[in-house]
Amino acid sequence: MPKKVDHEERRREIAAAVLRLVATRGVEAASLRAVAGEAGVSMGAVQHYFTTRDEMLRFALAHNNTLLAERGARLLAERQPATPRETFRLFCDLLLPFDEDSRTAARLWAGLISRACVNEPTRELAAAAYTGLTDFVVRQLSGALPDADAGRAARHLVSVIEGLRWPVLFGVYTRAQAMGILDDQFELIFRPARAR
Amino acid sequence: MPKKVDHEERRREIAAAVLRLVATRGVEAASLRAVAGEAGVSMGAVQHYFTTRDEMLRFALAHNNTLLAERGARLLAERQPATPRETFRLFCDLLLPFDEDSRTAARLWAGLISRACVNEPTRELAAAAYTGLTDFVVRQLSGALPDADAGRAARHLVSVIEGLRWPVLFGVYTRAQAMGILDDQFELIFRPARAR
DNA sequence: GCTTATACAATGCAATCGCATTGTGAAACG
DNA sequence: CGTTTCACAATGCGATTGCATTGTATAAGC
Numbered sequence: 001m002p003k004k005v006d007h008e009e010r011r012r013e014i015a016a017a018v019l020r021l022v023a024t025r026g027v028e029a030a031s032l033r034a035v036a037g038e039a040g041v042s043m044g045a046v047q048h049y050f051t052t053r054d055e056m057l058r059f060a061l062a063h064n065n066t067l068l069a070e071r072g073a074r075l076l077a078e079r080q081p082a083t084p085r086e087t088f089r090l091f092c093d094l095l096l097p098f099d100e101d102s103r104t105a106a107r108l109w110a111g112l113i114s115r116a117c118v119n120e121p122t123r124e125l126a127a128a129a130y131t132g133l134t135d136f137v138v139r140q141l142s143g144a145l146p147d148a149d150a151g152r153a154a155r156h157l158v159s160v161i162e163g164l165r166w167p168v169l170f171g172v173y174t175r176a177q178a179m180g181i182l183d184d185q186f187e188l189i190f191r192p193a194r195a196r
Numbered sequence: 197m198p199k200k201v202d203h204e205e206r207r208r209e210i211a212a213a214v215l216r217l218v219a220t221r222g223v224e225a226a227s228l229r230a231v232a233g234e235a236g237v238s239m240g241a242v243q244h245y246f247t248t249r250d251e252m253l254r255f256a257l258a259h260n261n262t263l264l265a266e267r268g269a270r271l272l273a274e275r276q277p278a279t280p281r282e283t284f285r286l287f288c289d290l291l292l293p294f295d296e297d298s299r300t301a302a303r304l305w306a307g308l309i310s311r312a313c314v315n316e317p318t319r320e321l322a323a324a325a326y327t328g329l330t331d332f333v334v335r336q337l338s339g340a341l342p343d344a345d346a347g348r349a350a351r352h353l354v355s356v357i358e359g360l361r362w363p364v365l366f367g368v369y370t371r372a373q374a375m376g377i378l379d380d381q382f383e384l385i386f387r388p389a390r391a392r
Numbered sequence: 393g394c395t396t397a398t399a400c401a402a403t404g405c406a407a408t409c410g411c412a413t414t415g416t417g418a419a420a421c422g
Numbered sequence: 423c424g425t426t427t428c429a430c431a432a433t434g435c436g437a438t439t440g441c442a443t444t445g446t447a448t449a450a451g452c
Contacts, residue, residue: 005399026314028224032440044401053440107313113362114310117303118222127366155377160352163359166309170323181351188384201429228410240431249410 011049011059014039018060023104027111030057058121061112065129068094068105072136084144088157088186091137095161096178097169106169134158153189160185207245207255210235214256219300223307226253254317257308261325264290264301268332280340284353284382285375287333291357292374293365302365330354349385356381 017039021030032053036043050056072094081087097103116126137154145153160182167173173181213235217226228249232239246252268290277283293299312322333350341349356378363369369377 010399024314026310029314031438033438042401044403045399047441048398048400110310110313114222114306116362116366117306118220118225123366126362127368130363130366130368152377152380156356156381159359159363159377159381160355161359162362163355163357166312166322166358167326167355170312170319170326172323172326181348181355184348185352185355206429227408229408238431240433241429243411244428244430 007049012063014041014046014049014056015060015063018056019064019108022060022111023107027057027115030060032056054119054121057115058125061108061115061122062125064105064108064112065125065132069132069136076140084141084190085186087140088182091140091157092161092179092182095133096164096175098175103169106165109165130158156189157185203245208259210237210242210245210252211256211259214252215260215300215304218256218307219303223253223311226256228252250315250317253311254321257304257311257318258321260301260304260308261321261328265328265332272336280337280386281382283336284378287336287353288357288375288378291329292361292371294371299365302361305361326354352381352385 014035017035018030021034021038030053032043032046035056036046039046046056050059072091075090075094076087079086079090081090093099094102097106112122112126112129116123134154137158138150141150141154144150164173164178164181168175168178210231213231214226217230217234226249228239228242231252232242235242242252246255268287271286271290272283275282275286277286289295290298293302308318308322308325312319330350333354334346337346337350340346360369360374360377364371364374
């Protein structure tokens with residue numbers, strides 16, 4: 001019938017435009033027209049791929065989560081961390097807004113959170129993102145710790161990292177200060193079991 | 197001259213309407229008209245007290261921060277926590293979205309964060325809120341720990357609490373699970389110094 | 393080659409937005 | 423008692439919003 005177009009690929013392209021807008025000017029700025037302009041297509045095209053603005057935003061934020069997961073897996077594969085501590089540092093670099101990439105990701109995360117507060121499907125998305133991240137960390141830790149401790153350690157580490165995201169993004173902590181807090185945390189958690 | 201009106205008090209009343217809207221329907225919903233309607237005044241009144249929507253939002257979010265600080269001080273005064281652990285639990289109840297009040301506060305916090313990502317004055321506000329909170333906790337802890345440790349412990353505790361806010365709000369952790377994580381953390385930090 | 397389904401593009405529309413302007417009633421001051 | 427000044431109320435305006443509708447170019451199936 002008509003032209004053959006990779007539907008999902010086009011959606012992802014438009015989603016990328018959404019993410020650029022959300023990261024630089026906030027969720028409110030991601031209007032249909034602005035997105036169309038940013039993506040270099042007509043507004044009709046955006047409407048063709050997303051029935052509603054809400055669906056567009058939800059897809060974009062979900063897409064961003066899979067991008068982040070891929071980035072984490074890639075980092076893990078290429079840096080091959082040998083010790084739990086190296087793995088941990090890798091996650092810090094991935095999740096905390098130290099460089100421009102992760103600062104962008106943090107701003108997107110902020111958009112996700114603010115929408116999740118008032119939009120049920122987005123809330124489910126955010127909840128899934130948190131559980132997914134924690135599970136991922138559990139799996140990374142499961143070699144280095146007994147299973148029972150791995151779960152606990154993962155929840156600890158994820159909590160502290162998450163708790164540092166906004167202070168770091170807003171300039172309350174420098175990278176060195178944040179890493180200091182995280183190092184302390186790491187020491188505490190990975191102290192030999194007998195000392196606990 | 198004209199009627200005598202407590203200017204700041206009126207601003208706070210309007211800000212309360214803003215906060216109600218932000219908490220229930222998000223920052224975007226706090227339009228001048230909606231705020232006027234919620235506050236039960238005309239749009240002209242809102243404009244009379246705030247020169248711009250941006251200023252209105254900033255004032256409302258800053259106002260919310262002082263309300264939260266007052267609430268913390270009041271809780272501290274009436275519950276008179278004797279041990280660091282009791283103090284800590286008090287802060288958890290204050291900051292984590294366990295009841296409807298603190299869930300509202302968390303949604304407001306989300307609004308603050310998302311705006312802080314794209315609005316410089318709001319960013320400063322958010323940064324000040326984080327440092328203010330940490331300083332407050334340091335002061336609470338300074339009796340129970342040597343000064344050097346109090347700062348470190350405070351940054352730890354605040355980080356973990358902050359890291360649990362969104363998972364709790366989005367239903368990833370129940371109150372019991374969150375408190376379990378926090379208890380563990382508390383144990384780690386307050387373990388006798390010789391064991392470190 | 394005609395049909396048909398797709399992939400957009402263009403435009404229209406009612407609603408809403410922030411903000412500016414203007415009007416009015418009242419109260420304090422001279 | 424008149425003037426001034428503040429506290430609003432009402433309305434207007436241009437811009438922008440999400441969404442619906444319509445038009446059209448293209449290309450695969452029969």
